[in-house]
Amino acid sequence: MVIRIQHLQWLGGVVAAAACLALGILSLHANFSDHMRYRRAGEQLQRFHASLIAATSVSAERGPANSAMGGREEDRAALTAALAARRALNDRDIAVAEAQIGRDTRSLALAQIARQLRDDLAAGRAAVDAVIARPAAYRGGAPTRQAIEAMFAAADTAARLREGLGHDAVLEASELASDIIINTVAGALREETGRLGSFVVMKLTSDAAIHPRLDAAIATTRARIDMLRSALRNYAAAFLPGSGIEQAVATVEDTYFRGALPYAERIAALGTTEPRPDADTFTRLYVPGMRPVEELRDRVATASRQTIEKLSHQSQLMVLASLLLTTVAVLAIVAIALVFRDGLFRPLMTAHRQVLRIANGDLSDPPQQHSASAEVRAMFEGLEMLRLQQRRRLELEEEQMRLSERLRHLSRTDMLTGLLNRRALQEAADHAFAASDAGGGPMSVILFDIDHFKAINDGHGHGVGDDVLRAIAETLGRSLGPDAAFGRHGGEEFIVLLPGDEARAMASAEALRRALEQVVVPTAPDLTVTGSFGVAVRLPGSSLPLEELVAIADRRLYLAKIAGRNRVCSSDPLGPLPRRAAGN
Helix, strand or coil: CCCCHHHHHHHHHHHHHHHHHHHHHHHHHHHHHHHHHHHHHHHHHHHHHHHHHHHHHHHHHHHHHHHHHHCCHHHHHHHHHHHHHHHHHHHHHHHHHHHHHHCCCCCHHHHHHHHHHHHHHHHHHHHHHHHHHCCHHHCCCHHHHHHHHHHHHHHHHHHHHHHHHHHHHHHHCHHHHHHHHHHHHHHHHHHHHHHHHHHHHHHHCCCHHHHHHHHHHHHHHHHHHHHHHHHHHHHHHHHCCCCCHHHHHHHHHHHHHHHHHHHHHHHHCCCCCCCCCCHHHHHHHHHHHHHHHHHHHHHHHHHHHHHHHHHHHHHHHHHHHHHHHHHHHHHHHHHHHHHCCCCCHHHHHHHHHHHHHHHCCCCCCCCCCCCCCHHHHHHHHHHHHHHHHHHHHHHHHHHHHHHHHHHHHHCCECCCCCCECHHHHHHHHHHHHHHHHCCCCCEEEEEEEECCHHHHHHHHCHHHHHHHHHHHHHHHHHHCCCCCEEEEEECCEEEEEEECCHHHHHHHHHHHHHHHHCCCCCCCCCCCCCEEEEEEEECCCCCCCHHHHHHHHHHHHHHHHHCCCCCEECCCCCCCCCCCCCCC
């Protein structure tokens, strides 16, 4: 049987067309999946923004509530009416958020948080109403503080709802992670600025005995505000360019940080014998300064919506482009096979080989085709488009690998405190000891744990215990130099690895011990935290590994416990140690 060249051409055309169709279907499926994912992410983002508005609304209700509780008796009716209007707006915003959550049957946990928000808000409002019902002379002090703290609880629940919906949006589209984080930071900034004002109201309506506690709360809140401010200033405009965020941040700087915030700090610093405004007057002067913070939040939310809309539009265009390119490529091959059988055998075989290379993952540039036929050039251009799409997919896979590497980095930190974990500490010790043995100076280990930590957990709950550990990590971490490695050794034990001899180690340990006494736990501000410290030194050329050095420091830590706790020990006793008792 004689094989005619046109039959071979037809066979080659069929194979090439089938391969192009298969690749096109794969590309179309991938792009369509991206498009649907961005649509779902847009829905999740809409839910997140609804929760963001609801959380801000809950925070905003504290302003008229503080005015109504701290205002003059003759203004009671007007202040109560303003509070009722604010509550109506708040209820509307919460209802919108609940409706958004209800559209997703997977959001059972978030729906439960929304119900908890309703309950917490009702409890807070009841406490506020009970204060307002009192005569003006009997509203201050503990009742007002308790009412404001009850409204804080509702705001915390609203923040949990916001964070849960933000998490769902990031799961749908990781590209939204930076947008969600910036939105969350903007919402948190609005909440913290409101809390600072509420703490000042507490101070205006409380006696002098409670002022130190409120001053500590104001200082802690101010520190969080500064941290959130720094994050927005450094990253918002970079992640959302061309969205007007930079101008919005500048407005917040001018209006709040140069106006409302200094005013609040000035009022908070007034003594009880100095003339002070009432809570209503302070609130009316302070709250307008926070409006640019809300406008910044709205601008960030708008920018993130535009981001997901752009991604969705681009993915839709890619779906159409994939469909169009696949159709064009297949039709071109079929037309060439039908119309120009003679003289196209070689180009078709070349196209067939290229398709197989792409299918096998070889995306390198093929040899240049020397053909005068426009139809043949169009076919190879279509193949090049497919190749570029596959290269883009490989780039995305490489990006996922980089994200995995970032997760590996996170695995080196302690989940609760954010400090180095044991694995990271061991790596740091290996490098430091090698440098010490190569001509560096001595290396020291400071090991300390929290005195009576079991009593803290038993008396205040494990949640407060965790807050103690986090507060210690944050406060002591700031007091250590860049050459020190600070990590959590386990439980309530912490370890510091730093260069220097025993004198420097003792001085550093003593500084840490004093800093530990100043730690403020937000959930238990009256709690005083102390610790016992053990110090061990490794000289250059020593064969002591980290485990033995830590064991020496642990023994000396125990000596500090025996000596009465809240002290530093760097030497061993002459005789054997008594048996170590349970607890700390």
